[in-house]
Amino acid sequence: xxxxxxxxxxxxxxxxxxxxxxxxxxxxxxxxxxxxxxxxxxxxxxxxxxxxxxxxxxxxxxxxxxxxxxxxxxxxxxxxxxxxxxxxxxxxxxxxxxxxxxxxxxxxxxxxxxxxxxxxxxxxxxxxxxxxxxxxxxxxxxxxxxxxxxxxxxxxxxxxxxxxxxxxxxxxxxxxxxxxxxxxxxxxxxxxxxxxxxxxxxxxxxxxxxxxxxxxxxxxxxxxxxxxxxxxxxxxxxxxxxxxxxxxxxxxxxxxxxxxxxxxxxxxxxxxxxxxxxxxxxxxxxxxxxxxxxxxxxxxxxxxxxxxxxxxxxxxxxxxxxxxxxxxxxxxxxxxxxxxxxxxxxxxxxxxxxxxx
Numbered sequence: 001x002x003x004x005x006x007x008x009x010x011x012x013x014x015x016x017x018x019x020x021x022x023x024x025x026x027x028x029x030x031x032x033x034x035x036x037x038x039x040x041x042x043x044x045x046x047x048x049x050x051x052x053x054x055x056x057x058x059x060x061x062x063x064x065x066x067x068x069x070x071x072x073x074x075x076x077x078x079x080x081x082x083x084x085x086x087x088x089x090x091x092x093x094x095x096x097x098x099x100x101x102x103x104x105x106x107x108x109x110x111x112x113x114x115x116x117x118x119x120x121x122x123x124x125x126x127x128x129x130x131x132x133x134x135x136x137x138x139x140x141x142x143x144x145x146x147x148x149x150x151x152x153x154x155x156x157x158x159x160x161x162x163x164x165x166x167x168x169x170x171x172x173x174x175x176x177x178x179x180x181x182x183x184x185x186x187x188x189x190x191x192x193x194x195x196x197x198x199x200x201x202x203x204x205x206x207x208x209x210x211x212x213x214x215x216x217x218x219x220x221x222x223x224x225x226x227x228x229x230x231x232x233x234x235x236x237x238x239x240x241x242x243x244x245x246x247x248x249x250x251x252x253x254x255x256x257x258x259x260x261x262x263x264x265x266x267x268x269x270x271x272x273x274x275x276x277x278x279x280x281x282x283x284x285x286x287x288x289x290x291x292x293x294x295x296x297x298x299x300x301x302x303x304x305x306x307x308x309x310x311x312x313x314x315x316x317x318x319x320x321x322x323x324x325x326x327x328x329x330x331x332x333x334x335x336x337x338x339x340x341x342x343x344x345x346x347x348x349x350x351x352x353x354x355x356x357x
Contacts, residue, residue: 003264004250006030012168013037017175019168024251026163026262032111032179032214039175039216040074042102046109047071048118048129049211050138051227052155052188054201055347056087063087063347064199065326066153066192067095068138070107070118070127073357076318077103079120079127081142081151083194084307086326086347091307094146098125113181113212134160136186136210145194155190155201157208159183162260167253169246176216178246183210184238184257185229205231207238220356221245222278224270226292226303228329228348235259237341239333239348241268241292241299244278254294256333256341263336266296270350281321281354286310290350292329301331301343303350317356324351 004023012030014020017038021030037044049069056062067082077100084093100122110116110131118129124144130137136157145151165182189203207229223244230237238257245253254265271291275284290303305327313320328345335341 003252003266005264006168011036012179013177019170019177019179022169022247022250023167024253024264025166025168028112028114028166028181030166030168030179034105034111034214037175037216041104042074043216044105045071045073045217046107046214047073047211048109048113049213050129050157050208051211051349052138052157052201052206052208053086053229053347054188054199054206055230057205066155066199068127068129068140068153070109070120070129072103072105072107072109074104075102076100076357077107077120079125081125081127081140081145081153082309083145083151083192083199084309084326086306088306091326093307093309095309095311096142096145098122109214111214113183113210134158138190149195151192151194153190153192155188155192155208157186157188157210158203159186160260163257163262165240165253165255165257165262167245167251169248169250171218171246173218176218176246178213178215178217180211180213180215180245180253182227182240182253183212184227184240185236185260186210207236209238209240217357222352222354224350224352226270226348226350228346230343230346230348232341232343237333237343239299241265241270241350243268254299256299256335258335258341265294265299268292268294268299270352272352275352279354281323281352284323284352286323286325292331292350298334299331301329301333303348304328304330319354319356321354322351323353324349
């Protein structure tokens with residue numbers, strides 16, 4: 001597979017609104033400027049998504065996770081919070097979403113993940129992402145999150161400038177592009193309070209990932225995406241895998257992160273039992289064991305699902321069918337120097353999503 005690593009700082013888009021040099025990088029070498037986009041404002045999509053996971057020692061019933069989204073998707077904004085209980089005994093989740101019409105840039109999402117804050121506020125939800133020099137701060141207050149009860153979150157993430165997965169790819173459609181960064185292995189501390197319980201993240205073993213994206217998408221898309229982090233034999237380990245995000249002939253977003261260094265993988269195949277069609281969202285047996293393999297034989301995993309966070313919206317022109325499946329991954333990952341890392345019951349997620357928007 002052709003894989004072009006970009007190392008020089010440069011503008012993302014040319015005067016024609018197309019990506020100048022598609023490829024992947026270990027940091028934000030491309031400079032994104034919203035005013036250089038040539039597509040209509042209602043088609044521009046900008047989002048910041050954080051997933052924070054606590055895996056209890058031994059994988060017991062106290063494992064939990066939280067996800068936070070701030071997004072400006074052009075003709076609609078989608079702001080959401082999820083709280084997930086991932087113990088093997090009685091896994092469950094609740095997601096609450098606030099929609100705001102036609103933001104089209106008025107949310108002033110930062111043009112870089114390295115500086116600036118993202119925020120949303122209305123009479124029900126206050127959600128703030130604050131970026132300091134070596135730390136990120138998530139603050140949230142969500143009224144009537146579930147059954148009239150308030151959810152509050154105050155979480156700090158250590159971000160000491162390690163390498164990350166960055167990709168810039170076009171779609172075959174004119175002016176459509178995908179610019180994305182995944183920052184893995186951020187150590188998490190802080191709390192979530194809800195329904196009389198406090199959920200505490202421990203920075204010695206809990207991690208977060210940031211999915212930071214800017215771009216112009218085609219209308220109808222199906223993608224697969226998986227991500228996770230863990231402490232393995234005293235080392236920070238993470239992975240990011242995925243496909244369905246535009247024309248990836250120049251590069252994919254498949255990587256291993258080990259002690260802050262990115263190790264690039266080739267193509268990934270995510271095999272869900274019964275998944276025979278890209279656009280078939282009903283036939284896959286999401287709660288059966290999955291197989292994940294890379295074409296270079298450096299990522300071979302079995303994924304055992306615990307919870308399918310399924311969500312479906314159908315507003316005719318806007319359709320979203322999501323299966324974000326949380327579970328435990330076991331297998332082997334091979335670093336660039338040939339070192340084999342053994343993975344056992346790592347708590348993570350893989351999703352299949354079909355959107356029309």
